Amino acid sequence: MPHTIPLKRPLDDAGLPTRQLTEPELPASVTAPEGDATPYHHPAFVRVEPGHFEGDLVYYFTGFTGRESEPAVLTAAYADETLTHAQVRELSRQYRSAGVLWSHARLYLLAVPLLHQAVPVWNEWTAARDELRMVFSEFWTTADSRWKAQLLRLTDAETAAKQAARKWDDIAVQLAKLADDQVHVAGYDNELPLSDVAQVAGLDIRGWDICHVDEYTPPFNRPTPLVYDLNSEIKQQRERLTEVASLAGDVAASA
Structure with a gap:
């Protein structure tokens, strides 16, 4: 079955090169002759039809695997x-539509294997995070004589959590880059969320910590997103322990 792509709004002429048309001026009642644009059609193009609403167009294509080159109007067409200006504009619309479908196919092609690879990495992170929180919570029931041993357990849990957070950010940035590439080609109106890709692949990634790709190149040596959040949580935990130790020291000093 041919793949189709409806345009949500008519495209403007942005990006089309300006050139002086060679057709002579004709009376309004006479239509300028058109050249043959067929050689410049995308190889997967089938046809275009009016959509349900005025100004809408529906493009039909045989389909994309994502392995093709990014659709782009042939330079020779310009x-x-x-070719009339209208024909060149129509080619631009056709290739924009092809680009949307291609970007979706390419995201499925590249993201699905990476999503499967990310599953155990995410599970490792959540397990390390939960272990850290559990060890910290056990201070409420740890005897005074066991606090130093518990502190050692806490620092071990911090180290494991930081390693897991770094591993997650390493794979999350790859997923974020793929998502950003797709939007760069198709635009936000035709964004394909990673959660939709994952659902088709039989994965539930709700709750996964994947930020915008720009957040993985933070300024001033700031850690990557998940590591940054983890460091903030560890800081809060340590501040609480310091507060308790200070209070305990005050009580001992006054006794």
């Missing part, structure tokens, strides 16, 4: 003076 140099072909037998």
Whole structure:
């Protein structure tokens, strides 16, 4: 079955090169002759039809695997003076539509294997995070004579959590880059969320910590997103322990 892509709004002429059309001025009642745009159609193009709403167009394509080159109007089409401005504009719309479908296919092609690889990494992170929180919570029931041993357990849990957080951010940035590439080609109106890709692949990634790709290149040597959040949580835990130790020292000093 041919793949289709409806345009949500008519495209403007942004990006089309300006050139002086060679067609002579004709009376309004006479239509300028058109050249043959067929050689410049995308190889997967089938046809275009009006959509349900005025100004809408539905493009039909045979389909994309994501392994093709990114759709782009052939340079020769812009140099072909037998084509009218309307024909060149129509080619631009056709290739924009092809680009949307191609970007979706490419995201499925590249993201699905990476999503499967990310599952155990995410599980490792959540297990390390939960262990850290459990060890910290056990201070409420740890005898005074066991606090130093518990502190050692806490620092071990911090180290494991930091390693797991770094591993997660390493794979999350790859997923974020793929998502950003897809939007760069298709635009936000035709964004394909990673959660939708994962659902088709039989995965539930709700709750996964994947930020915008820009957040993985923070300024001033700031840690990557998950590591940053973890460091903040560890800081709060240590501040609480310091507060308790200070209070305990005050009580001992006054006794």
